[in-house]
Amino acid sequence: MTRSAEQLPTVPENYEQVQPAAKPNLGLLYATAGASAAGGFASDAAARALPALRKSPLGKVLPASLLNRGGDRLRAALEVPKIAHVVEGLTVDAEWHEKFCRVVHATPRPLVPGSSETAVFSGALHSLAFPVAMSVLTRQDFPLPVMGMVHLTNSVQHVMNVAVGEELTATAWTENLRTHRAGTVVDAVVTLTRNDGTVVWAGRSGYLAKGQTAAIAGEGARTSEEEWTDSSLTVPFNAPQQTAQWSLKADTGREYAGVSGDYNPIHLSGPSAKALGMKGAIAHGMYTASRALAATGVPSEVPFSWSVEFAAPVLLPATVAVSVHDDGRREHWNGSRVIAWNPKRNKPHLELVVKPL
C-alpha cells in the first residue's frame, strides 16, 4: 500500500505564508499563554503559583482572545487565521537528539543500514516542529485559548528519514476548526521539508478547547465525534494482554520538558498543574506517544505513519500498563499497535497505531 504525495497535507491555497519575525521560543510562548491564564481567568491559586508569569511584560501584549476568557461561550463566529508560518534552517542537533532518545527510551538508528549518519527519531521531529505550530496557535488572531487546550489526537506521516544535522523548513498552520461535544477542535498541521521542497515529515495534531462552543465560520465546520468512535479505547475499557510497564517518576514531565522545550506548567509540578485546573502534573502526551512509538518494531528504513489517540491523562507519578503488538517483524512488518492504560482504575491513556506508508 502506497500513499501518494497528494495525501500529505499542504498549505491551503487561500493561506498567506509568512516568516515569523524571530524563531519561535516555546518558553516565551508559554509565558504569554500562561500569563493570560493567570491574569485573565484562572483562580487566585494560579496567580499565586505563577507570579513570574503574571508579572511578565509579555502579559501586556497578550492576544485579546487569550485574555477574554471570562465567558464560557465565544460570541462571535470563529475562524482560524489564514496564515501559515514558515521557519527555515531548522536542524536537529546531535547531542540534543541523543538526550531526547534517552528520555523517551528510543534507540537511535543509522539513516540507512551501514550509514554513519543517524536518522532522527520521528518523535523528535515532532519536537522540532512543535514551536512553529505553537507560534500559530498563540497568534493574536487565533480564536481559541491555548492554555488548557487538550491534545486529543496526533497523526504523523514519516515519509523519509531525516539525518541529524540536516537542514529543514517547517511550515505550520491551523485548519479544520470543528465542534466537538466537549468544545471546539482545531487541527495544527506542520510539514517538514528539505531544501529541494520534498516533504519528509508531516504531523497533524487535534486540540480541543474545552467548553468553547460557538458558531464556526465557513463551510468546513462539522462535528468530530468520529475521533472517539473508531478506536480500541472503548467504554468499558477491555485491557489487552500487558507486555510492559512504564514506571513514571514525578519528574517525568520536567525531564521531557527539558528535551522537548514544552514547558507547559501542567506537566512541570503539582502546584503549577493545579493552578491550571489539573489534578496534578500530567505526563506530556507526546512523551507517552514517543515512548510507545519507540517500543514498536517499526523497521528503520520503512516509511510509516503513526497516529495516536489520547484518552485519560497520565497523572504523575504513575505506573502505566502497556501492551505492544507488532504485526510481523523486519521485512515482514505490517504495522504495530500500542495501548497504554492505568491498571488500577482500568482506564486507557492512549492508543498508538503505526502502519507502513
Next chain:
Amino acid sequence: MDNIQQNAQQSLRRAVVVAGNRIPFARAGGAHANASNQDMLTAAIDGLVARAGISGERLGAVAGGAVLKHSRDFNLTREAVLGSALDPATPAFDIQMACATGMETVSTISNKIRVGQIEAGIAGGVDSASDAPIAVSEGLRRALLQLQRAKTPTQKLKALKNLRPNDLVPAAPTTGEPRTGLSMGEHQALTTQQWGVSREDQDQIAASSHQNLAAAYDRGFFDDLVTPFKGVSKDNNMRADSTVEKLSTLNPVFGKKLSGEATMTAGNSTPLTDGASAVLITSEDWASEHHLTPMAEVVDSEAAAVDFVSGNEGLLMAPAYAVPRLLARQGLTLQDMDLIEIHEAFASTVLAIMAAWESEEFCRDRLGLSEPVGTVDRSKLNVNGSSLAAGHPFAATGGRIVASTAKELAARAKAEGRPQTALISVCAAGGQGVAMILRSV
C-alpha cells in the same frame, strides 16, 4: 555427516563432577549482609579446595560470575582465585547469563575438559542482594564523566551546572526487565495466569521444597556439600515446618493488578538471597590421579531463549524449549530421567513449565512435536529441595543444583545398582534458560 559427528562425539572425553561446595544461602540483609561477592566466592572455592584436597593445585580454569556486580568486580573470579588456596597460576574468567550463570559456567568448564583443553576446573557463581551495587543516577553519572573530561574551570562548572537535586538520588538495582519495565514477578504473574496455575499447587511446590530440603539436612546429605560461613551452617530461609495450610494464609504480592485471582505470594516466590557455590569438574584421568571419586558425568547442555518482549512467550518459559531439544539430541525422553531438577524461581514457573510439557497444543504449536513431552513424576522432582527453600543467590544456583544432583545420582546408582540420569532446568532473566543432563558414573 553422521560419521563426522559420531567421530567428533567419540573423540570427546568425559567431564565428571567430583565435588561440590557452597556456603549456606542467607536471606538478603541478614547473615551475609556485610560479605562481598568476592568474600563469598572465595569462601566457596576454598571450601571446595579443602574438601577435594587440591590445595596449591594449578587448575586449567575457574569460571564464575555474579548477576549483581560492582564495576570494581570486573575480574571477580580471578580475584577470588588469587585469594584462595589454589595455585595463583590458575586462570579464571567471569560469565554472566543472569540466573543461568552457574549452569553456563558448568557447561563451559565441562566442554573445555571434553575437548581436551583442560584437565580440571571449577565452575561456580555468587550473588549478593545485600551488598548490591548502588549506582549514581544517570544525570549525576553523566555530569561526573563530563567533569572528568573537563580541562578548564569553566568546563568543569558547565559539567556541574546541569545537575538537579533529583540526580543525587542513587539508582538501586531492580529485578525489572530492561525492555519491558515489568519485574520478574509481574512477568511470571502473566504466565501464571496464562497457564491457570492454582494457588494450592504453588503452595504445594513450596511446602515440598522446604520439607525436602529440611529432610536432606537431617540425614546429613549436605555435610559434604555445604561449608559454614559467618556463623551460618544451614540455609536460613528454610522452614522445616512449612505446610500448604500455613502458606495459604499469605497475601499475594504479584499479579494483583491482573484480572483474576492473584496467587503468587512471598511463600511461593524465591526471596532475595546471598550465597556462593562451586563445583569441581575434571577428566576421569585427573580424578583418579588425585584419588577423587567421580559422582556424575556432565553429559550435555542446551540453552534456549524466548521472545517475551512481545508477550509471545512467558519470561521464564525458555526451559520448556531447551529441555525437549536437549532430550531429542540425546535420544532420551522425560520418562528416562531418574531425577528432575526444575529451578524454583517461583513455584508457578515449575508448574507452568510442567504444564507446557503436558500440553498437546503447546508441544505441537511451539515445539513442533507430534506428541506432548510428557508428565513429570513428582516423586522425582527437586527431591532435596530447591530455590524456594534454599533461596536463590542468582549466579550461585546452578552450582548448588549441579553438585546436589551429582551426589544424589551417585548415591542412587550405588543403591540401585544401575546408572541414573538427571535433568536440570534453570530459567533466567532476559527470557533465557539452560537445561543439562547429568549421568551417574
